[in-house]
Amino acid sequence: QVGGFAWENCGDGRDPVVLQSLSVAPDPISIPGSLRVSAAASSSKTMASPLKAVLVVEKALGDLWIQLPCIDQLGSCTYNDICTILDNLIPPGTTCPEPLLTYGIPCHCPFKAGSYSLPASDFDLPDVELPAWMTNGNYRVRAAVSSGGEELACVKLAFSLQSQ
Numbered sequence: 001q002v003g004g005f006a007w008e009n010c011g012d013g014r015d016p017v018v019l020q021s022l023s024v025a026p027d028p029i030s031i032p033g034s035l036r037v038s039a040a041a042s043s044s045k046t047m048a049s050p051l052k053a054v055l056v057v058e059k060a061l062g063d064l065w066i067q068l069p070c071i072d073q074l075g076s077c078t079y080n081d082i083c084t085i086l087d088n089l090i091p092p093g094t095t096c097p098e099p100l101l102t103y104g105i106p107c108h109c110p111f112k113a114g115s116y117s118l119p120a121s122d123f124d125l126p127d128v129e130l131p132a133w134m135t136n137g138n139y140r141v142r143a144a145v146s147s148g149g150e151e152l153a154c155v156k157l158a159f160s161l162q163s164q
Contacts, residue, residue, distance in 0.1 A: 005029075010142065010154040016044040016113075017145070017153035023120075028160030032127035038120040045152070048110035049083035052146050060138040071131060082145070083109035127164070135163045 005027045009018055020040040029035060057076045058065040070077035079085060086108055090096065096107035099121040106112070138160050145153040 004158070005160075006158040008156050010144075010156050011151060015151055015153050017047065018042055019153075019155050024159065028162040029125070031125050031130065031161060031163040033125050035123045035125050036120055037123060038118055040115070040117040042115045043111065043113045043152075045113050046110050047145070047147065047152055050081035050147065051083050051109060051152070053079045053082045054144045054146075055079075056142040058140045060140075065140060074131065130163060136161060 005024050007019065007022045009015070011018070018041065020042060022039045023037070025036045026033070055075075055077050057068045059068055068075040073079075090107050092108060095101055096105070099118065100107050103116075103118055105116050105118060139158065141157045141159075143153075143155050143157070144151060
């Protein structure tokens with residue numbers, strides 16, 4: 001289906017971290033606006049620093065999908081250690097923001113093996129100045145997380161954005 005929210009694991013069944021469920025509403029996602037997310041994931045091994053994340057972001061242009069470049073840390077970027085990024089966003093020693101805190105979902109490395117579940121929770125999407133190339137449209141994202149060259153997780157997302 002075109003423009004509908006969809007997700008899938010892309011780790012050929014061998015990745016230790018697997019997304020079990022994910023739902024996002026509304027569809028299309030509205031910026032600014034409220035986003036309701038529920039998700040469940042399981043990990044058979046602890047994920048520790050450095051955790052490399054590689055994002056490939058594509059946007060539909062008619063029938064073509066074009067890969068968006070990495071500009072100001074947005075788009076098809078490689079992040080060498082998301083643990084460091086998390087530490088910069090949420091200083092170590094401070095409590096994780098809600099609703100992560102309530103549901104016991106960690107926001108710092110290492111992420112212990114186990115099952116994590118986020119019941120339907122609302123997040124406010126602020127009216128951020130997105131670059132023109134990141135506004136209305138249909139998107140595909142492939143995110144792969146690895147450590148020491150070993151893939152830990154791989155997820156593909158498809159979604160639509162609608163900005164005011």
